[in-house]
Amino acid sequence: MNPINRNQLFVASCMALLVTSLSFGIRAGILNTLGSEFNLTASQLASIAGTAFWGFPLAVIIGGFLVDIIGMKRLLVLAFLLHLAGIILTVFAKGYSSLFISTLCIGLANGTVEAACNPLVTALYPENKTTKLNHFHLWFPGGIVIGSLIVYLTNKAFTLTGPINLWQLQVGVMLIPALIYGYLFSKLHFPVTERVAAGVSTKEMYASLLNPLFIFMIVLMFGTAITELFTGQWIDVLLKNVTDNALLLLTIETGIMVLGRGLAEPVVHRFSPQGVLLISAILSALGLYILGHSAGGMLFVGAIIFGMGVCYFWPTMLGFVAENLPKTGAVGLNLMGGAGMFAVSIYMSFMGGYYDRLIASKLPAGAEMSAYANAAAGTDMANTYSEARKVAGPEIINVTLIIPIVLILAFTVLNLYMRNRVKMHKKEILKTA
Template sequence: MLNIQNTKLFWASCLALLVTSLSFGIRAGIMNQLGIDFQLSTSQLGTITAAAFWGFPLAIVVGGFVVDMIGMKRLLVMAFIFHLAGIVLTIFAQGYWSLFLSTLLIGIANGTVEAACNPLVAALYPENKTTRLNHFHLWFPGGIVIGTLLVTLFVQLGLGWKVQVAMMIIPTLIYGYLFSKLDFPVTERVSSGYSSSDMYKAVLSPLFIFMFICMFGTAITELFTGQWIGLLLKNVTDNAILLLTLTTGIMVIGRGFAEPVVHRLAPQGVLLLSAIFAAAGLYMLSTFTGNSIFFAAIIFGIGVCYFWPTMIGFVAENVPKSGALGLNLMGGAGMFAVSIYTMFMGNFYDNLIVKHLPAGASLSVYLKAPENSASAQALANAKNLAGPEILQATLIIPIILIVAFGGLVIYLRSRKKSRSVAL
């Protein structure tokens, strides 16, 4: 009976994460259209996108502090309410501020889902945490695949972005209903008997702080590139949004088959190989052209595939006393870093575009230029040059991660040998 209950809770969690990822996939697909419809600059689009990454760390960190007290079920009811409100407000958006607020609400909902579901999955499967977290998190790229395919299909059918956003209401209502009917366990920290003092000491340990900082880089490499790939490479390929679909498709497959990979390499080995592939893929995306760019997307997808769930799984296995707070601080660190980086790169992207426009040009004038005009063509050419430059600037992050995770592998091997000698 308990296994059936655990299975139902796991699949309801996956459905909640599906809504989270649909919000990323659909928004990535409609960003360009939102810019056109509301006459928004790239900087404004960057700020709107960043709102989701602000709401997420706010919710996941607050959730990490209160989940042991109020329970995971109450958090998920709150996530349902925020998701529903954010989706409806997006559909009826009138401009920049309503889009900003709706995205912020969806970000808060997304963070609340992870604040409850990461510790829930760890509590349901205490003997196999990293693998099961990978299985849970495959629904994030899975939802992005579904979302981007829906965007592509609806565009072909002539259906607007409001219909695309409205599609998220269906899985939201389903997961809200399922969670209302199920009973939840206590978090793993509570069931293990670790005190709050143990938890706070654990999140201040050197190993946790190291992983916390590395989470900045893994999240930016995966999520910033994923959210912006259609925008940055739109003028390099006619199928830019399919690059995101291909990348996330690779991530779904990889996370689905995570068990043998994690058991063979250990989480730290997986992270090191991931950083190597991510750096190679990002370099290829910024330099390849034509059909070869799809090969680059595959390499990049392999690279970022295991980042997020394996970072959380590593902490769950190696710093268990950090409990739900530790897992949620990791997620909050990742999303906060992406929000700051997205805002910074939005301004940087606008500046790069201006640099590639005729001298003395005003970006706002070019954004309002009629389609097929000389000004519109000049703007397209400027974006064509600026997009890959953003990816090349981001490449330094996975290169730093290669060094960091290489050091982590060496450290853990030496620690294991020292313990063996002591025994």
């Protein structure tokens, strides 16, 4: 039997997730640049960014059903090939269509990484699932911090002219960790998934997916994913005209997330996964409120509080399912991830069109928005368009605020349910003692 080196597998998994997160951070940083470079509307930008989000659930759901059949290693080789194709196609993109296809490849790669690595982490650390999922997923905000800093610092330091644009170089940076994780996974041996190791049949696994608690968690995943990922991906677009440091807000928010996930173990053990989720919803709502109703220095306060709020959402949702609904196996974990990303893709597409309509409503009656968007800097039309965006961005944030408010109520119900379930379990133990 081949030895399983769980530390090396965990490191390689983190590198794969780093590529995923770099794609989010770098894309968030160059979204406005792509809009200017290829003359794209906010709706087209939303469609391109959203492609990564619906490509992700497509891959993660299909991968969830395949992972026990073909194994985690083969899935991760496929993820590497898709990442490679997506990065290269993005660098050589010529417009909306090529950006759409290349972003879809990256989205599919990102989902395939999630489909293989989430069950891999729970198989490697069955005694500490939620904590290790948080440690693994700290590389998602970590990569966004790295990616957004790459964009911010290179934009400040370099001006490239000639055959290669700066944004192409920024995207190309992702090739480095992609090649590293592809090499690492090709050399390592993998365990079977936790569900297979426990002897849970495929029939039992599919039956457990109909558990009302699992369905409830799927619905809540819609809200937690939108709250975290839509805001993070669009913060530069929404607040660009409110502050000159919109991208730094993303960096601060995700930096808080890295720190929080790294310190997950005592937090999760002190408050329980469901308790952490309730606290997260409260802080997320407060952070969004500040971001949507403030300017200047208070925006940084909002970013810090919001980062504290969304910090534990994604990995703790997965950890809750892994700990309390273990028979759902890899399919359950991947359905959770797929549901979250699917919700974000739908919400992002809807909000892109809504954002355009908000901007148009604040321009003079009958104005052609493209003429205002492409007006020369400093002209009356450009200033009017800038003011329209300045008002429209916070309005989108305020609409999104409704979601974590609903989550506060939902997670309160979950905490009461789990507390009652523990009490019932104790009574059953006493009866049989």
